[in-house]
Amino acid sequence: MIPAAFGYERPATLEEALILLARHGEGARILSGGHSLLPVLKARLAHPGVLIDIGRIPALSGITRTAGGLRIGALTTHYEVESSPLVREACPLLAEAAGRIGDVQVRNRGTIGGSASHADPAADYPAALLALEAVLVASSPDGTRGIPAADFFTGPYENALKPGEILTAVEVASSPAGSGGAYLKAAQQASGFAICGVAALVTLSGGSIASAKIGVTGVATPAYRARKAEEALAGKPASPESLRAAAALAAEGVDPLDDFHASAEFRVQLAKVYTERALAEALRRAKG
């Protein structure tokens, strides 16, 4: 299908982009990789008057070290995250999640900022960003603020950005010594999107689990932290029995999605099974 007519702006700097966004207001949409927005426009599910293409603003791309971790520019593609030596070393869980998105073409164009902003309930990044307690950095003419991932995803295709804000970066802490992470998903076979995706980050202390952080995508909306399962693991021995007991709580208290891809009951079962598997793999990696 052909999208409805729209205007097109291509700012060269973030400041210019923010001015354009303020000028066009609700009628404008930010364009990054276009791999979610263009299908939406073609299906005529949105009719923005103008697209503000931020794709050529160099300051929004790239991965740099910070005091405690990494800053990943919003325009950094999934492929760049997947293949970055910095991400693989400091935050391998994020690289693994990026590598599970779509296919090579999608990963070469789609961006971490676009994926997070689109907030698809079946997207891969949200699970990893939640487990890693990432901070999403938003800029507006009033300044910059950090939004914890747990507050960023607010509903299906909804995020915590305010009108006039652009997501400019994602900040993640380096995974601590003695930790291991894993991202596993049951993918919808045609699209590759997650029917259930689980990101787990386990930190060991001696033979026990000091902490476990678990992000789940695809099962409910928005993506969520499986906090009951996390609590059940804190201080427990790193044993298969502990993992199984905790994983049984992976969908506790959530309202599971129920659609033609998978029933609510099936999704809950997937959440338990994939949480146990992701925890086991994370544990194996934590042990080195």
Ligand SMILES: Cc1cc2nc3c(=O)[nH]c(=O)nc-3n(C[C@H](O)[C@H](O)[C@H](O)COP(=O)(O)OP(=O)(O)OC[C@H]3O[C@@H](n4cnc5c(N)ncnc54)[C@H](O)[C@@H]3O)c2cc1C
């Ligand atoms: C065939 C196919 C398969 C896919 N499979 C998967 C998959 O398996 N897993 C998965 O997670 N995803 C999948 N995707 C989606 C893909 O990851 C998209 O790249 C991503 O969702 C959007 O990123 P983008 O840079 O293309 O954003 P765009 O499409 O440009 O924008 C998406 C939305 O976010 C807004 N936006 C973009 N950037 C910003 C910003 N910096 N600040 C504020 N708002 C912004 C836009 O206005 C728009 O509303 C797939 C896509 C396709 C086409």
